[in-house]
Amino acid sequence: AQSVTQLDSQVPVFEEAPVELRCNYSSSVSVYLFWYVQYPNQGLQLLLKYLSGSTLVKGINGFEAEFNKSQTSFHLRKPSVHISDTAEYFCAVRGFQKLVFGTGTRLLVSP
């Protein structure tokens, strides 16, 4: 069965600092991975996805993620965060007929 683990429940950073949000997956079949973002009082929005090909995936708002098969990871990164990046970030893997989500990581960006 597919699953994802987000190791950090909360990540505090200062504005303009780099950030990495960690995600490890478990899958017995072909791996399709996603990162979603949820801003306060909103639904989830797709940031980026890995289906195949290049292991470095670029998404919206300057985010990127790297698929690492040997470490079964799909960490999300941004070189310089803004206050507006404060949100909950969810990693997900495609399971059978559905997406399997992690527990989320709250990114807190302060001035």
Add this chain to the structure above:
Amino acid sequence: EADIYQTPRYLVIGTGKKITLECSQTMGHDKMYWYQQDPGMELHLIHYSYGVNSTEKGDLSSESTVSRIRTEHFPLTLESARPSHTSQYLCASSELRDRIQETQYFGPGTRLLVL
């Protein structure tokens, strides 16, 4: 930007009341989903649908029911609300033919409080 809507956005209701959470999408998507979201927990799939007259239960056992009479509409009903139903409910949709990419578009959610 996704065209998927949920009403109400917030609902406070007493125990035993019947409630229906509305979800509509204007993208013509065949697949629709209902998730339950609690703080610090993963999203739990409670219902999904492949199209009109198709409904399936998800992973998380739920006392709610759903219907899919029209492609664009996927309401969720609780016949008798209880405090344990207090949660945020998220509706989503995706294209049926998009089996691999599975890009799901989410509504803003309904935050339910049962007293």
